[in-house]
Each structure stands twice: as C-alpha cells, then as structure tokens.
Amino acid sequence: MNRKHFLSSFIAAATILPAFKTLANTVENENSSFKTPPYLKPGDTIGVTSPAGYITLEQVQPSILQMQSWGFNIKIGDTIGKRDFTYGGNDEERLIDFQKMLDDPNIKAIMCARGGYGFVRIIDQLDFSSFKRNPKWIIGFSDITVLHCHLVKNYGIASIHSKMCNSFPDDWSKAEPIQIETILSIKNALIGEQMGYTAPININNRIGKTDGILVGGNLSIIETLAGSNSDLDTKNKILFIEDTGEYLYSIDRMLWNLKRTDKLKDLKGLIVGGFKVKPDDAGEEFGKTVYEIVMEKVKEYNYPIAFDFPVGHQRNNFALKCGVNHTLIVNETGTVLRTV
Incomplete structure (x- = not known):
C-alpha cells in the first residue's frame, strides 16, 4: 500500500454529535x-x-x-x-x-x-x-x-x-x-471528546453505512489468540485490522484463519489500516495485493469495507476506542468513522 495517499483528520465539530462525557461512574454504551x-x-x-x-x-x-x-x-x-x-x-x-x-x-x-x-x-x-x-x-x-x-x-x-x-x-x-x-x-x-476520522476514497472500498461496537488491532495477534481465553468476539462488531513486517502469503494465511473461525462472517463493517508488507522473496512472488487478499475473504458478505484507514504501525496512527459504539460511513467521497 502507498501510505502517501493516507489522508486523515478529526471530523469538524459541526458534523459530529455533541460529546457525552462521564467523569464519575462507569456507564454502559447505548x-x-x-x-x-x-x-x-x-x-x-x-x-x-x-x-x-x-x-x-x-x-x-x-x-x-x-x-x-x-x-x-x-x-x-x-x-x-x-x-x-x-x-x-x-x-x-x-x-x-x-x-x-x-x-x-x-x-x-x-x-x-x-x-x-x-x-x-x-x-x-x-x-x-x-x-x-x-x-x-x-x-x-x-x-x-x-x-x-x-x-x-x-x-x-x-x-x-x-x-x-x-x-x-x-x-x-x-x-x-x-x-x-x-x-x-x-x-x-x-x-471523552467525540472522536471522528476520515480516510480518502479507495477504489476497493465497499460502500455502506453501519453502527456497531468497534474492536480489533494487530492482525497477527488476533489470529494467534484464536481458541484461547482471549479469543476476539467479532459478531455484530465493526472490526479494524493492521499489521507490519509480514509477507503477503502470511497476511493471506491469517485472514483465512479469521474467515474459517467465522470472525469475518457476521461483522457490521471492516476497516483495514496500514499494512507494511515485506517484499516477496525472488521466485516466491505471491501474486496478490493486500486489497485482493482481503476482498477474496469477504466477497460473499455485504457489510461496508474501508481501506487505507489511519491506524497501524505508521505515523498516522490515531487513537481508537475499542468497545465503544461507532458509526462507519463508506461512500463515494471516502470514509468516516466517528463515535456515537
């Protein structure tokens, strides 16, 4: 991926719902x-x-x-x-x-x-x-x-x-x-400020709008936790993934694991952040891009998908609240992710 094309910023205050803060007691998300x-x-x-x-x-x-x-x-x-x-x-x-x-x-x-x-x-x-x-x-x-x-x-x-x-x-x-x-x-x-980010349009994006709890993180970590007491529950969630220093075949293998363990099946939406890929070894070219690898695994599903999101092992790695309700909008002008 060419991370020079990343474009991210806080959503203008006028376009985001007013912030809701709690300073004393634990609250449950709506x-x-x-x-x-x-x-x-x-x-x-x-x-x-x-x-x-x-x-x-x-x-x-x-x-x-x-x-x-x-x-x-x-x-x-x-x-x-x-x-x-x-x-x-x-x-x-x-x-x-x-x-x-x-x-x-x-x-x-x-x-x-x-x-x-x-x-x-x-x-x-x-x-x-x-x-x-x-x-x-x-x-x-x-x-x-x-x-x-x-x-x-x-x-x-x-x-x-x-x-x-x-x-x-x-x-x-x-x-x-x-x-x-x-x-x-x-x-x-x-x-407790309202959080909101944008990412530019990507031709591989899948258009749509959804709401859900945001979960995710490093792809290789998520894969290795499968079957353990820390196994990530993705059902009815918006999942975000990122990784660094992995070969394309390894990314493909990890995403097959997510697919075979049904972590991609019942998502509300998928966000793909930065992926710093190791160059293929000579004579061992994998033949697919990260975009193609991801879309192959989710082609039968209908939820929105956003690529090139500003999260991962890169400078434009913004704070995301895991376990908090978010709205994800993917349309002809780009991607918007904001807390509800």
Whole structure:
C-alpha cells in the first residue's frame, strides 16, 4: 500500500454529535453491554508501565512531560528501565507491575510504554477482579492487542488502541503536524471528546453505512489468540485490522484463519489500516495485493469495507476506542468513522 495517499483528520465539530462525557461512574454504551471507564479530568493519574518490550526512563520522558502538560499526574512503573533480554523485566516483574496498576484506585488510566512482545506471557495470571469493579482506560497497540481482545472477550470493558510512550516526539515544537494530531487524539480519547476520522476514497472500498461496537488491532495477534481465553468476539462488531513486517502469503494465511473461525462472517463493517508488507522473496512472488487478499475473504458478505484507514504501525496512527459504539460511513467521497 502507498501510505502517501493516507489522508486523515478529526471530523469538524459541526458534523459530529455533541460529546457525552462521564467523569464519575462507569456507564454502559447505548445498545450494548460494554462498559466505558470514567473519563479523565485534570489532576488524575496515569500509570506508565511496560508489560511487553524493554524501554528506558529516558525514552519515556517526552511522553511523561507531554501528559503532564495536559494536566495529568504520572506514576512510573517499576518495569520502566528494567530489562530481561527483549522484555521490560522478567515475566514476574512485568506481571507484578501491571497488577499494581490495575489495583491502584488512584490510577485512572494505564499507558503501556511500548509494544514488542510479552503480554501474552502474563495475561492469564492477571487478576481483573478489582479492575472489573473500577475500570480504567488502558492504552496501547501492537502487542497490547492481546489485552484489547481479552477485555472484549471476558469483561466487555472499553480500552484505547493508540500510540504509546515510544511514539511521542522528543521535541514537541519540532514535531510534524501528523505526530501532534495523533498524540493529541490520545488526550481527546481520555477526556471523552467525540472522536471522528476520515480516510480518502479507495477504489476497493465497499460502500455502506453501519453502527456497531468497534474492536480489533494487530492482525497477527488476533489470529494467534484464536481458541484461547482471549479469543476476539467479532459478531455484530465493526472490526479494524493492521499489521507490519509480514509477507503477503502470511497476511493471506491469517485472514483465512479469521474467515474459517467465522470472525469475518457476521461483522457490521471492516476497516483495514496500514499494512507494511515485506517484499516477496525472488521466485516466491505471491501474486496478490493486500486489497485482493482481503476482498477474496469477504466477497460473499455485504457489510461496508474501508481501506487505507489511519491506524497501524505508521505515523498516522490515531487513537481508537475499542468497545465503544461507532458509526462507519463508506461512500463515494471516502470514509468516516466517528463515535456515537
């Protein structure tokens, strides 16, 4: 895919329904059993932890300063700066640190410092009993897709799929507009602003309009969770997928898995974000594009499909609220996705 053709922005306020915020009690989304954690207000605390890959305190410092400028307090977890080969500390250290964040009533949101690999190694040992009683926003993407899927499957609690600490610019004054816009989308999601994005028309899009709970994340993570206690429930949902560093044949195989496990069958809509594809090996050309691979798997279904959406391992990776009702509109002028 040519990501130079991505075009994304917040929907103008006049075109979006007024924001509905809850600052005190957990609420249920309209027409769903999903719970939305309380939105943040100035003075609330965000915990920063690394349940997957290794990251230093110096590397998370720009994100800490930026979130503090938004009026939030920051609590740095014990895993920041710890290292066990590729991980942010060993399994026990990462488990204990994340559990503390889940259980601490003074922490209103948890920002995962980076992705990489490792969350699946601790997910089944986490105790979510306190979190269920007092939900809080959990933020991250890539490997953190494990947690987004787990929350959908087991608790119906909303979370935020977005950039993490390692994506904040070192110097805000020199940051590109797209960096600023995507980082600010995290703040807007946390404080309960109405979320809305557009993407340009793509000839492979399937036109339509639908409403539904938004779920999804990294395609390879979603596939590997099949049959587990974190298996993603996609029925009557709007699904979004993205991935990076995969061969075309691997993307084809993963999408066959989603099709064969009926994850593509009863969708309300499908959103395809960024896919950074590995070049085929010489003599092993796959012969299909990402567009063709996707459309082959969904040709018998009738829901709207949007390609080139601004989510994924790329600069234009905007914050999306998993487990929240959205409206998806795909028409002759492009794509609109907004929270209901």
